Amino acid sequence: KVRMDLLSVEDLTCPVCCEIFSFPVILSCTGHIVSKECLQKFWETRNTQECPICKRRSSKCEPLPNLVLKTLCESFTEKKRQISSTGSEVVCSLHNEHLKLFYLDDKQPVCIVCRDSEKHANHRFCLINEAVSLYKEELNTALESIQEKLKHTKETQAELTERHIKEELKKLHQFLQDEEEASITALRKEEEQKSQMMKEKLEEMNRQISALSDTIKDLEEKMNNSSMSFLNSSWKGKAQSSQQDPQMLSGALINVADHLRNLTFRVWKKMQQLVQNSPVTLDPNTANTCLILSDDLPSLRHSKTQQLVPNNPERFYPYACVLGSEGFNSGTHFWDVDIDFMLGYWSNHRIKPKEGNSFLLHQCLVHVV
Numbered sequence: 001k002v003r004m005d006l007l008s009v010e011d012l013t014c015p016v017c018c019e020i021f022s023f024p025v026i027l028s029c030t031g032h033i034v035s036k037e038c039l040q041k042f043w044e045t046r047n048t049q050e051c052p053i054c055k056r057r058s059s060k061c062e063p064l065p066n067l068v069l070k071t072l073c074e075s076f077t078e079k080k081r082q083i084s085s086t087g088s089e090v091v092c093s094l095h096n097e098h099l100k101l102f103y104l105d106d107k108q109p110v111c112i113v114c115r116d117s118e119k120h121a122n123h124r125f126c127l128i129n130e131a132v133s134l135y136k137e138e139l140n141t142a143l144e145s146i147q148e149k150l151k152h153t154k155e156t157q158a159e160l161t162e163r164h165i166k167e168e169l170k171k172l173h174q175f176l177q178d179e180e181e182a183s184i185t186a187l188r189k190e191e192e193q194k195s196q197m198m199k200e201k202l203e204e205m206n207r208q209i210s211a212l213s214d215t216i217k218d219l220e221e222k223m224n225n226s227s228m229s230f231l232n233s234s235w236k237g238k239a240q241s242s243q244q245d246p247q248m249l250s251g252a253l254i255n256v257a258d259h260l261r262n263l264t265f266r267v268w269k270k271m272q273q274l275v276q277n278s279p280v281t282l283d284p285n286t287a288n289t290c291l292i293l294s295d296d297l298p299s300l301r302h303s304k305t306q307q308l309v310p311n312n313p314e315r316f317y318p319y320a321c322v323l324g325s326e327g328f329n330s331g332t333h334f335w336d337v338d339i340d341f342m343l344g345y346w347s348n349h350r351i352k353p354k355e356g357n358s359f360l361l362h363q364c365l366v367h368v369v
């Protein structure tokens with residue numbers, strides 16, 4: 001019985017491909033051993049059946065298999081597989097050697113036997129530690145760039161959000177200012193009308209007072225006359241004035257109720273004209289990376305390019321979904337949705353973000369319009 005610890009990797013390696021024998025065969029030249037697959041490929045390129053090592057012609061078309069060596073190679077390969085699976089040692093999957101080199105072209109770790117094989121002739125290698133340092137520097141540079149982009153994206157998002165808030169509130173401020181001016185203008189107009197009414201009534205009363213004063217003066221003069229003159233005068237008609245008693249002016253006061261009645265409600269009703277009919281505000285923190293949301297967040301579109309957004313737990317993956325910013329615990333709710341180029345309806349389907357609660361949505365059946 002051959003002891004495995006007395007064998008080296010070179011003893012189990014094909015001299016042609018420099019890999020562990022898969023099916024070793026013995027040639028009749030001087031007993032050279034090569035892999036059957038390598039020998040067949042070599043013979044296909046030659047007109048004669050010669051040995052790939054010593055170039056001597058083989059007397060047999062079908063070389064004999066080396067079953068002992070084949071068994072040793074299989075045992076070696078199995079042992080190597082077990083060692084690799086346990087993770088106790090990082091070794092080459094082909095030669096069971098330590099991975100000390102890094103293949104720069106394919107960006108994979110290799111062993112020294114791999115480097116010396118024909119397969120890797122004229123290829124570039126470096127030490128594993130050097131490759132780790134090199135790629136760490138590249139990753140740090142890429143990470144700094146991504147972090148800077150993320151920071152800029154967050155700042156831009158904050159600026160756009162702040163600008164949008166200011167624009168929307170500016171519209172509301174302007175609306176309230178216009179309503180204030182309109183209400184005060186209506187109040188001033190009614191005040192002028194009431195003042196003009198009072199002025200006209202006052203002028204009329206002044207004329208009546210003047211007429212009554214003249215009548216009183218005339219009667220006093222007649223009372224000072226002699227008896228016969230007094231009796232012959234028409235004092236009775238003048239003494240009975242046709243002027244009516246002055247009355248309080250109706251409608252002289254401003255109608256306060258008309259100006260203050262349901263003022264807040266009336267302004268709110270008018271304010272609704274400024275609000276777009278978009279009851280759902282999408283939550284950008286839950287949107288899948290392939291969804292692009294509009295600036296005011298009521299609409300979205302699908303993109304083949306993934307967006308550079310934070311990888312937060314609330315974000316949907318891999319489903320192309322997004323949640324509204326407000327939810328409901330009960331009841332039946334529906335919305336009118338504008339869809340470009342497609343129509344469809346949904347059936348019940350439960351999905352959830354990467355972490356957190358699940359959400360009962362619907363499977364969409366779509367057809368092109």
